[in-house]
Amino acid sequence: MGGKASGRPCLGRAKRNRRFEVNGLLKTDGKSILWSVAALLLLLSIGVPLLNVLTIALLMVPYVVLYTTLSKRMFAAHLIPVWLIVYLVAGPAPLIVGLFFLVPSIVMGHYYRTGKPVRSRMTAVLVSLVAIVLLELVLFDLVLDLSVIGALQDQLRSAASRVASEGVMKDLWTADMVDQLVDSTVQVIPQALLLSAFLLTAVAQYGSRIALRAYGLHPAGMPPAREWRVPRILVTYYLIALLLQLIVPAGDSSFLTTAVANLVPLLRFVFTVQTIGFFFFLAHQKRWPKGVPAFIGFLVLLFPPLSLIGVLDAAFPIRKSFQKP
Incomplete structure (x- = not known):
């Protein structure tokens, strides 16, 4: 929201940024290794029911911290082994989720490093999340010939048919009622997407700011x-x-x-x-x-x-x- 951003900028000038990158190249401390382990554990927990909701919400935090505190080369050196272990242990599904959050995390880390205002930072991350979802929907449709929205509509119709066949409020589940339910659900998908992206951005913003304080960095947060x-x-x-x-x-x-x-x-x-x-x-x-x-x-x-x-x-x-x- 409006108002001036409070707090000191994380890395507002090119000179600080260059010095920070040099330090990242020369030194990988125990904190960065711990954050790599945190990313590994979060990715491995994606397959755990209920816990995976918390995992998705927190997954961007270690990515953002690593990208902000390391050089690009060291950032890749930390994450590639994590992804390989995840792939060997749990298969491609958690890895796909991990790669999904990579770009928004890099965007947030870049804005931290350059000291951009919090509104610009959160807007850029939110837009990147929405853009990746839309890109994946298009790729599924073009490459795999799979319409995610169409599949959702089919699932809703099947669920309504099962409920009607079991005699639960059978008179209510008319064809028109089912069509109205399906159309209403599809219409609110953009709203749900934007709200989900906002919540993920807010959690990543809050969690990464707290984590970066351990490095002596104080990126600007939300105004009061x-x-x-x-x-x-x-x-x-x-x-x-x-x-x-x-x-x-x-x-x-x-x-x-x-x-x-x-x-x-x-x-x-x-x-x-x-x-x-x-x-x-x-x-x-x-x-x-x-x-x-x-x-x-x-x-x-x-x-x-x-x-x-x-x-x-x-x-x-x-x-x-x-x-x-």
């Missing part, structure tokens, strides 16, 4: 919650999306319908975050106990209509009326 602001232009986009939602037919399967179906909840989530930031700002000005804005933020997440406060906060300078003279 009270400084979270979104561009005012998003209010206009939100109003347009709401208007289109009223105009576009609900049963339409066009691109515009899919775009609106994803854009409205995404922008609502953005303004929910803005609302939380507003209450943290208010708590800071009024010197409320720290637990008060956190509790209010929890309530805001439970009741999405409260995101209207964030819309008003972004559209009008209402924070000025609460600022101390």
